Amino acid sequence: MKLFADKSFEKLTLLSVAFYIFMLAVCAKGIYLYASQHPSEEELLVVTGIVRDVRLGGDGSATRLKVESEYGTRRYSSYYGIVWPGMERIRPGDRVELLAERNRLNKNELIEGKSYYIWGLVHQQQRIIQYADVRELVQGKEATVNRYINRWLAASCLFLAVAGVRKMIMVLKRE
Secondary structure (H helix, E strand, O other), X not given: OOOOOXXXXXXXXXXXXXXXXXXXXXXXXXXXXXXXXXXXXXXXXXXXEEEEEEEOOXXXXXXXXXXXXXXXXXXXXXXXXXXXXXXXHOOOOXXXXXXXXXXXXXXXXXXXXXXXXXXXXXXXXXEEEOHHHHXXXXXXXXXXXXXXXXXXXXXXXXXXXXXXXXXXXXXXXXX
């Protein structure tokens, strides 16, 4: 019994594999370019509300706050599992002020609802998260990811070129 009815998978060539890998690299670069477009501080959503639930993160797990505001009760997460000093004092029922960016790549939005990233946080008149600190953190991480994507793109482009030249040589030898 064959898994695929399509016969195109039976004729995988070096050139087609190189093309698929190159297209994956192009898609990764496109997703990176889309995801790395962050708003300026003035364009962020300003949220003032009451904390309904707190889950401190750390070790790669984001700190999550459920905040009830004029926008409804929504989830706000810190970037990269950072627990900023002072976040451990936030309790349900506390009033907070947030600067937030919508998570545009949330694949579970239909199930869980809209989620946001925290770019600024004020709790009990104390600024816990500053926009400039988050911007520096995010840009540093994204620069690292971009370097790897660029290397993958260059390697896949080279692989595609070698496979294309190999295919042309094979065609010329047949003639």
